[in-house]
Amino acid sequence: MTESRHTPAPVGGSGSVPTLHQATGYPAAPGHPAAAGAPSSARRDLFDLEGWSSTRLTALLDHAEQLATAAPPDALQGRSVLTLFYENSTRTRVSFEMAAQRLGARTITMTAAGSSVEKGESLLDTITTLDAMHPDVIVMRHSHSGAPEAAARWANAAIINAGDGWHAHPTQALLDAYTLRAALGDLRGKRIVIIGDILHSRVARSNCWSLPTLGAEVVLCGPPTMVSAKFATAYPHGVRVEHDLDRALAGADAAYALRIQMERAAGSAIPSLREYRARYGLTTARLDALINAHIVRPDLAVLHPGPMNEGIEIDPEVAHGPQSLVARQVANGVPVRMAVLRWALGQFDLPEDLPIEAHASSSASRTAHRPLPEEEYV
Amino acid sequence: MSEDTMPLWIRGGRLIDPARMDVDLKDGRGDVLIADGVVVASGDPELVARAAQQLTDGTLPVGGAVTSVDSRPVQTSQAPRIIDVPKGHVVAPGFIDLHVHLREPGLEIRETVRTGARAAAAGGYTTICCMPNTAPVLDNRGVLEWVNALAQQADARILPIAAITVGQRGEQLTEMGELAAAGAVAFSDDGKPVASSGMLRLALQYALPLDRPIVNHCEDPMLVGGGVMHEGPVATRLGLRGWPAAGETLMLARDLELAGITGGRYHAAHLSVAPSIELVRRAKDAGWRVTAEVTPHHLLLSQSWVAGEREGVLASTPGPRYDTRAKVNPPLRTLDDAAALLAALVDGTIDVIATDHAPHSEVEKVCTFDEAAFGITGLETAFGGLMALVHAQSLPLTTLIAALTIRPALAFDLATRIGRPVGTLAPGASGDVVIFDPDAVWPVATERFASRGQNTPLAGLTLRGQVRRTILAGRVVFDLDGASAN
Numbered sequence: 001m002t003e004s005r006h007t008p009a010p011v012g013g014s015g016s017v018p019t020l021h022q023a024t025g026y027p028a029a030p031g032h033p034a035a036a037g038a039p040s041s042a043r044r045d046l047f048d049l050e051g052w053s054s055t056r057l058t059a060l061l062d063h064a065e066q067l068a069t070a071a072p073p074d075a076l077q078g079r080s081v082l083t084l085f086y087e088n089s090t091r092t093r094v095s096f097e098m099a100a101q102r103l104g105a106r107t108i109t110m111t112a113a114g115s116s117v118e119k120g121e122s123l124l125d126t127i128t129t130l131d132a133m134h135p136d137v138i139v140m141r142h143s144h145s146g147a148p149e150a151a152a153r154w155a156n157a158a159i160i161n162a163g164d165g166w167h168a169h170p171t172q173a174l175l176d177a178y179t180l181r182a183a184l185g186d187l188r189g190k191r192i193v194i195i196g197d198i199l200h201s202r203v204a205r206s207n208c209w210s211l212p213t214l215g216a217e218v219v220l221c222g223p224p225t226m227v228s229a230k231f232a233t234a235y236p237h238g239v240r241v242e243h244d245l246d247r248a249l250a251g252a253d254a255a256y257a258l259r260i261q262m263e264r265a266a267g268s269a270i271p272s273l274r275e276y277r278a279r280y281g282l283t284t285a286r287l288d289a290l291i292n293a294h295i296v297r298p299d300l301a302v303l304h305p306g307p308m309n310e311g312i313e314i315d316p317e318v319a320h321g322p323q324s325l326v327a328r329q330v331a332n333g334v335p336v337r338m339a340v341l342r343w344a345l346g347q348f349d350l351p352e353d354l355p356i357e358a359h360a361s362s363s364a365s366r367t368a369h370r371p372l373p374e375e376e377y378v
Numbered sequence: 379m380s381e382d383t384m385p386l387w388i389r390g391g392r393l394i395d396p397a398r399m400d401v402d403l404k405d406g407r408g409d410v411l412i413a414d415g416v417v418v419a420s421g422d423p424e425l426v427a428r429a430a431q432q433l434t435d436g437t438l439p440v441g442g443a444v445t446s447v448d449s450r451p452v453q454t455s456q457a458p459r460i461i462d463v464p465k466g467h468v469v470a471p472g473f474i475d476l477h478v479h480l481r482e483p484g485l486e487i488r489e490t491v492r493t494g495a496r497a498a499a500a501g502g503y504t505t506i507c508c509m510p511n512t513a514p515v516l517d518n519r520g521v522l523e524w525v526n527a528l529a530q531q532a533d534a535r536i537l538p539i540a541a542i543t544v545g546q547r548g549e550q551l552t553e554m555g556e557l558a559a560a561g562a563v564a565f566s567d568d569g570k571p572v573a574s575s576g577m578l579r580l581a582l583q584y585a586l587p588l589d590r591p592i593v594n595h596c597e598d599p600m601l602v603g604g605g606v607m608h609e610g611p612v613a614t615r616l617g618l619r620g621w622p623a624a625g626e627t628l629m630l631a632r633d634l635e636l637a638g639i640t641g642g643r644y645h646a647a648h649l650s651v652a653p654s655i656e657l658v659r660r661a662k663d664a665g666w667r668v669t670a671e672v673t674p675h676h677l678l679l680s681q682s683w684v685a686g687e688r689e690g691v692l693a694s695t696p697g698p699r700y701d702t703r704a705k706v707n708p709p710l711r712t713l714d715d716a717a718a719l720l721a722a723l724v725d726g727t728i729d730v731i732a733t734d735h736a737p738h739s740e741v742e743k744v745c746t747f748d749e750a751a752f753g754i755t756g757l758e759t760a761f762g763g764l765m766a767l768v769h770a771q772s773l774p775l776t777t778l779i780a781a782l783t784i785r786p787a788l789a790f791d792l793a794t795r796i797g798r799p800v801g802t803l804a805p806g807a808s809g810d811v812v813i814f815d816p817d818a819v820w821p822v823a824t825e826r827f828a829s830r831g832q833n834t835p836l837a838g839l840t841l842r843g844q845v846r847r848t849i850l851a852g853r854v855v856f857d858l859d860g861a862s863a864n
């Protein structure tokens with residue numbers, strides 16, 4: 001048939017398990033090492049925290065705690081970690097690079113600006129090009145939800161999501177859980193209020209998986225244009241949606257302010273930054289009043305993923321006050337990402353992981369260009 | 379006389395022709411005799427056998443000595459070629475698709491008139507109406523005649539739909555009179571909604587004397603914005619921008635009101651949400667000249683398919699998340715919407731099943747979900763997919779065939795456009811036939827598609843119900859078993 005541009009794919013069995021790097025439907029790109037059957041080391045991907053159990057999350061955080069005090073400097077000797085950032089970042093990218101280097105890995109930094117991406121190279125071509133140089137890990141940030149999962153179909157390297165669109169920022173949620181656990185102890189029964197533009201927030205979405213799983217009560221707060229009632233039922237554990245910040249903060253153990261994106265103010269979800277600050281800002285005046293009225297505990301923990309707009313979503317006195325965990329969040333990012341890198345490269349297992357051999361065989365089925373039977377589409 | 383133009387006697391099948399009330403034709407054994415591309419006898423096998431004998435002898439009477447024989451003079455005098463249809467296989471009028479994107483001219487990387495027509499034939503379709511969102515847009519007689527010329531050699535009857543506005547920009551009406559005279563069967567800016575209420579009103583009014591429907595893609599652009607999938611919990615979890623149901627109903631309600639005040643002929647493209655049905659029902663009850671269509675994918679699939687959760691009547695093992703093959707506009711909705719659309723199809727509120735066949739090249743789908751093009755390639759899987767509803771006893775087979783044949787023929791008044799009836803096998807109708815095995819099980823192997831587009835979430839699924847042969851005006855254009863008719 002002259003129209004066909006595809007090698008018919010033989011029908012093969014499935015049997016792989018989610019959360020691991022595997023063929024999820026798309027054969028490896030032609031000419032790609034995966035298609036040629038090049039050997040690949042065992043590796044795992046991290047796209048999001050969906051389906052992560054409490055024991056699994058806890059095990060990763062426990063390992064990160066060990067690494068915080070004693071990181072084996074040669075653990076990732078000879079490994080290469082490539083950071084591929086299609087969006088701006090300070091702390092996440094540096095944190096990953098710091099984590100990789102403290103474990104002895106080499107890091108390569110690539111940003112979309114100044115690369116062939118600016119010449120219009122597609123994500124597929126960029127990923128296969130970079131993957132052809134055999135990095136062990138690609139840490140990736142992209143403005144489109146699901147981009148890391150797409151990339152994982154085309155790459156042998158482990159793909160770690162450093163933020164995709166509105167969808168997920170799993171290492172941020174892990175370091176948030178780490179930080180909250182260190183400050184508040186066991187998170188069961190703790191009430192954590194996330195404030196801001198939830199609709200566009202991958203940080204909030206990832207925390208909507210991990211924090212309730214760890215037993216915390218999550219309250220999402222913002223104007224209805226930024227957090228619709230749909231969020232209350234979108235996640236299996238359920239979260240609470242509250243549009244009044246004072247009510248949301250009542251009885252809270254932690255308040256987590258999200259960055260308000262300036263460009264979203266005009267003519268959009270909020271009438272002005274001034275009004276946003278008045279209604280949803282973590283201001284000194286608001287917190288003092290709530291504490292004096294015994295509505296909020298005086299040691300309410302305060303978090304922010306950064307970068308902050310001080311004076312808008314959070315007052316500088318709050319951001320840098322004694323209850324602020326913001327600096328600790330940044331510091332804790334490094335051991336958490338060390339743990340993620342070691343796990344991704346198979347140096348330790350988490351509960352509910354596939355044995356690494358099983359994983360290797362599932363990736364082998366992918367590299368042998370044998371897609372799942374129902375997915376012969378390229 | 380070449381084999382292509384020999385008379386054809388289709389013998390032994392179960393004849394289903396929903397357009398005909400004759401008891402013997404409703405749903406029993408029935409034969410069809412075609413000569414000169416036209417049905418000369420159909421129905422009762424004895425009567426058809428007698429007509430076949432008379433045809434061979436050159437004594438087929440003009441004027442219809444035999445019941446169910448066309449009164450038209452038959453030029454042929456030759457023994458017909460016989461197609462023996464296996465027991466259990468169904469003979470029906472060739473399918474008609476009112477909503478197909480053939481991409482030519484300009485977007486041949488996705489599809490051409492030739493490959494699209496071959497895909498149609500493989501899917502049991504003999505008549506397809508192609509949308510004007512080509513490059514250049516089919517908004518003038520030159521492009522229309524270009525497509526007409528390409529259609530001459532194609533394996534399906536191709537009836538172009540011309541744009542409502544120049545360049546689909548929504549600013550200035552096309553030369554509808556000239557376009558209608560040159561063969562445009564309807565007008566649509568499909569792919570783009572007609573955003574201005576005033577412009578749509580003008581189009582409905584201007585087309586009145588042409589008696590061609592105005593077809594609109596109902597999407598309020600100010601509300602939908604850049605939505606990429608159904609607004610709901612799946613979009614929330616995946617972090618994808620939602621396309622709310624109200625984006626459809628807002629524009630549909632407006633369009634129906636305009637059809638009402640103008641008396642114009644209006645056809646709603648690819649309805650996808652349950653509340654749209656009540657709007658169409660009210661408009662029809664008011665006597666407005668309104669028809670509506672639904673796609674196979676909106677009847678069969680749901681938003682969960684985007685997340686790889688393949689629920690519904692075609693439920694199967696999980697697929698990839700962010701499955702770009704399930705990205706389509708309007709988006710896949712909920713199973714409740716699908717059930718409501720099906721009920722509306724059965725009760726006749728929705729007239730037609732149309733595929734919205736939208737082939738895309740690989741580069742337009744092997745990318746992130748946000749980047750991916752909207753559209754599902756549909757011609758070759760529509761029938762097999764829809765048969766799942768028949769096998770689940772949710773959809774009577776006769777209704778399915780009606781929604782693929784006589785109902786679309788009536789919606790676009792195709793008998794007038796073509797010059798003889800289609801969508802039926804009554805004597806005098808065009809000899810357009812599909813023969814299918816309702817129980818054959820087959821895998822959807824996209825690499826064997828005739829279409830250039832392989833972008834379907836049904837890839838690799840197993841369907842039950844398969845087209846065996848397609849006959850266009852007495853010419854076999856698709857034969858699953860034998861060598862291709864080409």
